[in-house]
Amino acid sequence: MRIALLKLLVPILLIPSLAYNQSADPNPSIEKSIDSILGKMSLTEKIGQASQRGTSSRVKILPEELKQAVREGRVGSVLNVLDRNNVDELQRIAIKESPHGIPILFGRDVIHGYKTIFPIPLGQAATWNPGIVERGAAIAAEEASTNGIRWTFAPMLDISRDPRWGRIAESAGEDPYLASVLGRAYVKGFQGDDMSAPNKIAACAKHFVGYGAAEGGRDYNSVMLSENTLRDTYLKPFKAAIDAGIATVMTSFNDINGVPASGNKFILKTILRGEWNFKGFVVSDWNSITEMIAHGYCADAKEAAFRAANAGLDMEMTSTSYENNLRELIKEGRFTEAQLNDMVRNILRIKFKLGLFKSPYVDRSRDEKLLSKQHLADAKEAAVESMVLLKNKNDILPLSKNNKIDLIGPLANAPHEQMGTWIFDGKDADAITPLTSLQAALGKKLVFTPGLANSRDRRDTGFKEAIAAAMKADVILFFGGEESILSGEAHSRADISLPGAQEQLIKALKKTGRPIVLIILAGRPITLGNILDDVDAIVMGWHPGTMAGPAITDLLLGNASPSGRLPVTWPKAVGQIPIYYNHFNTGRPATAKTFVQLDSIPVGAWQSSLGNASHYLDLGFEPQYPFGYGLQYTSFDYSNIMVSNAVVSMNGSVEVSATISNSGKRAGTEIVQFYVQDLVGDVVRPVRELKGFKRITLEPGQKQEVKFSLTAADLSFHNQAMKEVTEPGKFKVWIGKNASEGLEAAFELK
Numbered sequence: 001m002r003i004a005l006l007k008l009l010v011p012i013l014l015i016p017s018l019a020y021n022q023s024a025d026p027n028p029s030i031e032k033s034i035d036s037i038l039g040k041m042s043l044t045e046k047i048g049q050a051s052q053r054g055t056s057s058r059v060k061i062l063p064e065e066l067k068q069a070v071r072e073g074r075v076g077s078v079l080n081v082l083d084r085n086n087v088d089e090l091q092r093i094a095i096k097e098s099p100h101g102i103p104i105l106f107g108r109d110v111i112h113g114y115k116t117i118f119p120i121p122l123g124q125a126a127t128w129n130p131g132i133v134e135r136g137a138a139i140a141a142e143e144a145s146t147n148g149i150r151w152t153f154a155p156m157l158d159i160s161r162d163p164r165w166g167r168i169a170e171s172a173g174e175d176p177y178l179a180s181v182l183g184r185a186y187v188k189g190f191q192g193d194d195m196s197a198p199n200k201i202a203a204c205a206k207h208f209v210g211y212g213a214a215e216g217g218r219d220y221n222s223v224m225l226s227e228n229t230l231r232d233t234y235l236k237p238f239k240a241a242i243d244a245g246i247a248t249v250m251t252s253f254n255d256i257n258g259v260p261a262s263g264n265k266f267i268l269k270t271i272l273r274g275e276w277n278f279k280g281f282v283v284s285d286w287n288s289i290t291e292m293i294a295h296g297y298c299a300d301a302k303e304a305a306f307r308a309a310n311a312g313l314d315m316e317m318t319s320t321s322y323e324n325n326l327r328e329l330i331k332e333g334r335f336t337e338a339q340l341n342d343m344v345r346n347i348l349r350i351k352f353k354l355g356l357f358k359s360p361y362v363d364r365s366r367d368e369k370l371l372s373k374q375h376l377a378d379a380k381e382a383a384v385e386s387m388v389l390l391k392n393k394n395d396i397l398p399l400s401k402n403n404k405i406d407l408i409g410p411l412a413n414a415p416h417e418q419m420g421t422w423i424f425d426g427k428d429a430d431a432i433t434p435l436t437s438l439q440a441a442l443g444k445k446l447v448f449t450p451g452l453a454n455s456r457d458r459r460d461t462g463f464k465e466a467i468a469a470a471m472k473a474d475v476i477l478f479f480g481g482e483e484s485i486l487s488g489e490a491h492s493r494a495d496i497s498l499p500g501a502q503e504q505l506i507k508a509l510k511k512t513g514r515p516i517v518l519i520i521l522a523g524r525p526i527t528l529g530n531i532l533d534d535v536d537a538i539v540m541g542w543h544p545g546t547m548a549g550p551a552i553t554d555l556l557l558g559n560a561s562p563s564g565r566l567p568v569t570w571p572k573a574v575g576q577i578p579i580y581y582n583h584f585n586t587g588r589p590a591t592a593k594t595f596v597q598l599d600s601i602p603v604g605a606w607q608s609s610l611g612n613a614s615h616y617l618d619l620g621f622e623p624q625y626p627f628g629y630g631l632q633y634t635s636f637d638y639s640n641i642m643v644s645n646a647v648v649s650m651n652g653s654v655e656v657s658a659t660i661s662n663s664g665k666r667a668g669t670e671i672v673q674f675y676v677q678d679l680v681g682d683v684v685r686p687v688r689e690l691k692g693f694k695r696i697t698l699e700p701g702q703k704q705e706v707k708f709s710l711t712a713a714d715l716s717f718h719n720q721a722m723k724e725v726t727e728p729g730k731f732k733v734w735i736g737k738n739a740s741e742g743l744e745a746a747f748e749l750k
């Protein structure tokens with residue numbers, strides 16, 4: 001009540017929209033050059049610049065029709081040209097034979113590496129380390145550009161609260177703050193400070209927007225989002241990427257509250273161009289303009305072209321509605337040449353920034369960089385840091401080197417599968433598997449009996465051999481999870497437990513009495529309810545990439561310590577989804593006290609809800625593992641939380657600190673997390689929001705004070721009037737190990 005009164009008396013802080021966008025920012029000399037080219041271009045060429053042709057990721061020969069289209073200036077960009085001789089051949093045609101010699105922009109999905117494959121983006125998010133993410137993107141750019149690729153369709157910045165959705169693998173997880181920090185790191189890594197450097201490529205923030213909120217986790221599905229949630233959660237990482245200077249944005253396949261993203265003026269014009277002042281260009285997703293016909297938003301391709309172009313979508317990927325209809329739309333006066341000029345201007349601006357007019361051809365001088373020693377070392381470091389230790393009963397990990405090991409499971413020696421989704425250019429032959437590395441480290445002490453041929457294998461024919469070998473071993477290492485094709489685009493799953501007969505094999509192995517270490521390689525959290533108690537340790541390895549083997553070997557044998565933390569809440573069962581840490585409180589928040597367990601209800605009980613809260617009778621209200629969770633081989637204690645000032649003014653700032661000490665016997669890395677709760681708002685606020693984190697490495701017995709600071713702008717949100725505001729009132733803060741624990745303190749903003 002008092003707080004509400006205070007709010008009436010004290011003016012709230014309105015947050016101005018700050019937009020600065022270096023990489024895509026207009027530069028007078030570039031704008032002049034664009035003007036001069038635009039003045040000469042025919043309508044056909046202008047429409048051509050807005051058209052991206054796509055070939056399948058496997059086509060190796062250039063179609064004659066494509067060459068002719070380039071010659072006539074009807075193509076602005078091509079996606080998936082595999083061979084650099086083909087890249088140069090098309091570029092030569094564009095430069096030498098097309099009417100005004102405008103270079104082609106070659107794009108490809110270089111998502112988590114080109115030849116050197118890093119962990120899937122969800123795994124990279126588990127590192128909570130923007131430094132290694134930036135290095136990974138820089139390596140991807142360095143390698144991809146040796147093949148003439150100057151544009152990648154990454155990073156994917158879709159907030160993902162649903163592990164059924166296959167594309168969660170490609171995301172930075174569920175949190176807008178973490179996704180924003182990592183989004184900026186990707187942009188910096190791909191683009192550098194100057195995109196025209198030959199080893200840099202343009203990045204693309206995708207999918208704009210809300211794609212991760214697909215209903216039921218079914219890919220491409222409808223998205224219903226309140227404007228508050230859209231702005232305070234889903235748009236945040238995109239804004240961060242745009243402020244970091246990202247060159248391009250891709251629209252998503254979904255509709256948002258009934259309006260498909262590719263024809264959505266509100267997101268493209270009002271927000272992206274209007275509020276954020278974005279100066280790069282917007283590309284559609286694959287056929288997403290003409291898919292507006294299937295959505296039931298446009299009657300035909302001409303209408304789809306009109307809706308998309310009018311909404312501010314600059315380049316059409318693969319479908320040809322612009323090529324076939326923009327001219328007529330202009331003739332009819334429904335669309336203007338001036339509007340088309342704006343689209344082309346946005347595209348040419350990025351081509352200039354990439355230096356394509358000066359150096360259009362493939363830079364062939366850097367081949368030795370592909371899979372270089374340094375790239376592999378960085379990929380290994382990323383893989384080590386991505387792995388999350390979820391369980392470690394009796395400190396069974398790290399393993400003693402004297403143990404006899406039975407290596408089991410469909411993913412212990414599956415080079416292709418360990419690389420994960422989107423690895424068009426990563427080669428199985430370059431991927432080092434856990435079997436290879438563990439064998440090198442343990443020699444004869446290791447026996448390999450896979451038990452199952454692949455992750456979906458339902459046959460028990462291999463069980464006998466695996467069990468017999470397990471009987472002779474001290475420890476069982478079980479590499480389970482999902483093959484790479486089970487996550488990623490269009491690969492949603494309704495049941496996200498271990499597929500095939502993996503659970504049965506684990507149950508059979510449990511009977512040997514040998515301790516089981518389960519290493520999960522998967523593109524998403526896996527529900528573990530059926531086997532959680534059968535295994536002694538669990539390591540979530542995601543799909544770790546080329547260097548999975550060396551990374552996991554170092555971790556299991558204690559040459560490295562686990563430091564990964566979950567970037568998503570891990571559910572107990574699919575029925576709990578969506579489950580994420582930064583939810584609202586509800587009027588009846590669930591607590592341990594109010595939780596009513598199914599079996600505790602008397603048979604024939606009288607209908608009553610009194611005392612009950614927002615929970616499931618069978619599974620409660622807590623996840624299996626909270627956001628931010630991860631164990632290590634040592635222990636860290638938190639003490640002495642301090643708030644610099646209990647009362648903070650709107651133009652002031654507050655510092656919150658705590659002391660972290662390594663109370664265990666080994667050195668270790670802790671990811672210290674900082675959360676805030678705004679207790680009362682004009683619209684209800686999340687129970688916690690991540691506002692900062694720090695990676696610290698401490699020797700045994702060492703301690704460190706960790707500080708976080710906040711200003712009013714860090715506490716802003718959109719109110720009922722859709723204004724971005726920070727309201728005065730009381731706030732709670734936590735410094736802790738994950739979203740479910742931590743030392744608590746408070747302050748008041750006045």
Ligand code: NOJ
Pocket residue numbers: 109153206285286489
């Ligand atoms: C469809 C995917 O949704 C998108 O992420 C990707 O970049 C394009 N295809 C191009 O391959």
